[in-house]
Amino acid sequence: MKRFAFFPGCLIPTMHPSMEYAIRQSLPRLGIEIVDLDGASCCPDPIYFKSKDKLSWLAVAARNLSLAEDLGLDVITNCSGCTATLSETVHLLQDEELRKKINRRLARIGRKYKGKTRVRHIATLVRDEAGYDAISESVVRPLEGLKVAIHYGCHLLKPSSIMQVDNPDDPEVLERMVTALGATPVRHRNWYLCCGKACQTEEIPANMMHDLLRTVDAENAEILGMICPTCFSQFDYGQMKISKMFEESFGVPPVYYFQLLAYAQGEPYDKLGFDRQRFKPECLKRFEES
């Protein structure tokens, strides 16, 4: 078993514990052991707090990374936002002067960031450490015929020079991970659009999601697969708002990939919290009977 320091972030452990449950169930089946990271704070988020004070943002992120350094482990994240913050911090703190500056702040609490830890989103971790075949092998309930539209979101892939996960203009990692579950990935025309969470106006995210949901619907996708809890809430709670605003109903349930994985690995539908969603992926239930 390969061990990694688990950085769950804010949204998943508090708002979506069933996602965390799914992760904790599914990763060991792929040979990955999770080690809890005591004392961690918010990453901090790459949208709000970074916009207030980028230096303090770096300092707090460096503190989180230093906790993992103490354990001598690489960090794994389950949210694109945390991935972005921590990866960018690693990247920026390669600059010696900036690192010195941040370390002088960390010295106040007796910590030091050494630049020894890597940060990886669990999606890329599973790809690189376990491989697509291992995912397939762990599946006991193949999701054959399930049409999954893919939503990559932004921060898993971009900036590609920092994230180095996949080609941001034509990625394949999530498609292949969905395929590994036996399901059929659907690339819809607006796949590259963003969930719009960071944007502080009503119209832009609403129109963007509207366009996005329309093309997903047009492809007859049954669910919208994603790997970020922020995107998830935009497409769950947000989809309701959009439906009202445009007086159009789409009914494409968003599903967090690792819940789908856990489900394919045999976890029962009820334990994965699907029923708590505003748009419930009831289409999944058909695999339970077989």
Next chain:
Amino acid sequence: MADDNNGPRIGVYVCHCGGNISEVVDVDQVRDFAGELDNVVLSKDNTHMCSDIGQQLILDDIKEHNIDKVIVAACSPQFQGETFMDVLEKAGLSPYVVRMANLREQCAWPHFNHPDLATQKAKVLVNGAVANVRNSEALERQSMTIGKKVLVIGGGIAGIQASLDLGDAGFEVYLVEKDPSIGGHMAQLSRTFPTEDCSACILSPKMADVPANENINLLTYTEIDDIEGYIGNFKVTATKKARYVDMDKCVACGDCEKVCPISVPDEFQEGLRNHPAIYAPFDFAVPHRNLIDDTLCVRCGNCVDACKEDAINLDDEPEQIEFTVDTIIVATGYDVFDPSEKKVYGYGKYKNVITAMEMERMIVAGAEGNPIRNPGKKIAFVQCVGSRDEQIGREYCSRVCCMYATKMASLLKHSGPHRDVYIFYTDLRAFGKGFEEYYKRAQNMGVKFIRGRVAEALADDPEGRVTLKVEDTLTRRIIESDFDTVVLSTGIGLSKSTDKVADMLRLAKSEDGFLKEAHPKFKPVDTNIEGVFLAGTVQGPKDIPDTVAQASAASSRAIRLMNRGEYPIEPIVAFAHEEMCDGCELCVAACPLNAISMAEGKAEVNDALCLGCGSCLSSCPTDALDLHMYTNTQMLDEVTNALKDKKEGETRILVFADDTCTYRLADSVGTAKMSYATDSVIIRVPSGSRVTPKLMLQSLALGADGIFIGECEDRTSPFPHSGEAIRENFDAVTRILEEEGVSPERIRFVSFVTVMLGGFVNNVDSLVRLAKDLGPIPEDKREALVKDLNAKLFGVRTQA
């Protein structure tokens, strides 16, 4: 004034530089100070030493006062060094017994705010220069014999032009081309901008002239394996690849092509058409003979049977050839940027996204009445693909794309006026003769020029129309539009095959990855290696007229060296004091150019190979190796005098500045009037690797509070491996400093490019600050540093 008898008689001339110096530095004080120095016979000042009057002053004094060594305290030797060398030569003295103390760039300009300190420093510089010149050797300008043979590498338009010029002038040319035909990229083009001449039509007569020229040995389908030696004596080994077709018998009738079972994409046609394994390169190829591509042939023998001339020999072997030449012209050209690297444009994924070169071939085929495919009605050119893009490490402009896109757009519009042709550009660069007019004509024809860099190309159907997303930055309008064909205006970069040649000849590269010229303004076709010249795009992107001009320039520079039958060589080379050499051979391994060998147990330097970096000196445990112009004695004297008057409480660091980068950089800093600590003395060296560990330790022992060595970055340095040599020297000195309890922070090595003005200032200032913080090195430690120095540096070996 010391006017004694047997020693050298030095004349010092302090220049006002029309006020540039005298408005800051107290010239009178410096003149009087110099007059008091040992061996200085006279000391004068003048408003313009470089003027005729100034030069005459020196000439007269040499005559009247028997001056035999000269110091000109004026500007940088980079500007006027040659002038005063010529003056001495004119007077019958060795041109190598004059030194310049750089009062303008190193005192008056950077320290203009501190006239007193600038004057003080001027004296230090003059004192150092006098010490250096006192023991200077009366070297003579030397020359070597040279023949009239030239190797031209690359048979594109640059190589063709250079070869024809040289051949016409009566020089013997070996023109080596790796492909089966000469012609290069120009042979592939439809027409040339801005005149719209048919490219093949104007090129093919020139190509035909090459084999017709009795002085040109044309070696096509030939790869260079190795080049050894130096100017006047380059030994070339090359391999003529097997053609499997007898060039004398083949008439290129094409019968063999019809029976060949193989069909592969034709490179000349950018893969848009196929050719068999036995083929002629293209219809105006020179030599126009068929050949078999060995990697494709299945040895079926069909062609052997079909050939009426009995020209095919399937057992043909490659042939290795050797010849010597006196000079070399590198004309290995460019490769087109591979746009699949820019994934956003979908090249390779979408059928209708093509490169500019593919479009060239499509236009040619269309004009010949044998179209490859129809580009459709709506066509876009996407500019700057592989140019001006830091993401892919190509910061430079490729210079030809704006105009070739304009050309092809005009041609497409001309052959199909109904077409909509767009050019999406970043900035439109129409700088050449007739370019702006051509651009305007294209606009008038209806070609739509839109200022905006294309963000992305998308297509639902990989075979279908392609959507481009781009902002028209002049109207702020977002365009999202479909096109039948999207042409990527790919930039150009150094050809891959050049790397091997550059390595063999040890040619330097500039930041953009192209080969580097010796001087960007005055030696644009020379290289860091004497006798090797550049022609065409190997030196940087350029269009056909510029390439041809440069090729003619390169041949004329080569002729300049060869025409007299002898050429001058710099006497700044290493040499061995024979009586001191104990034959240990350490220097043989130390020389990166293999210029040192052993002759009868003593080190011997090959003057023609030695570039004079001085890095071998550090390897010599007996001080037998030395460097003309920068001898051990001269360097130690200069350092001693530069530190002589340092008073208690003063700080002084020595900046050993390599001639190529750091010294010029310091000049630029001075010219920009950027100030830095006056507690620094710049000492000119050919390369930082000339500064031996011994010299560093001696400098510290003599009172230097810090030592700073500046050197060109490896890739731009004229001296290969100098950086590595300096680092080794630093390791040795650091070890000794640590042993003696002296902070190794006092020595610093920085690689520079000549544009890092701020970097120079910061490094000098911070080292001075550090030296001040550390305080002087205590007397006892200074003594300890140089005690048993040889044993410290070379261990027990010397005792044996």
Next chain:
Amino acid sequence: MPSEKDNDDVVRVDFAFRRELAEKVEGNLASFCYQCGACVGDCPATTYSSEFNPREIMLKVLYGLGDELIGGDSILWQCVNCYNCHERCPQEVKPVEVIISLKNMMADRGIYPPAVKKIIHTFETTGRTVPLSDAINRKREKLGLPPLEPVPMDEIEKLFEPLEEEGEE
């Protein structure tokens, strides 16, 4: 691109604004912008709001038109932080980071949209963007997940203060 506020043709560059921006982490990158517009074609915010244009924001930065960028109803909050511009920029200007530096300047002046202010406040007081509650830990317990512990705020708060040489004390 003349400022709307200046009626004459001359653009008066506000260098104080540019200097302040350059002090921010990656705040000076706009200097390298050559206005090619590659950032615009793929910008989702531009697609849905014609007033938002990253190239124009960089141009206003170059001109030092601070007043048009930072303020109560700043256009910058329309940015979706998707990094498409960052991917496209041939000069490695990182427009998102320049925008974030500008937002840092707004924060220095106490200007935030209400929703943003609330989340930042939650983070600064609890160390999380979602505050902890008993209900959350009960939910976790049901799933067999370990309870969440409070974030050691004494440590986090110490990281917020600027260093002396950062010039803010």
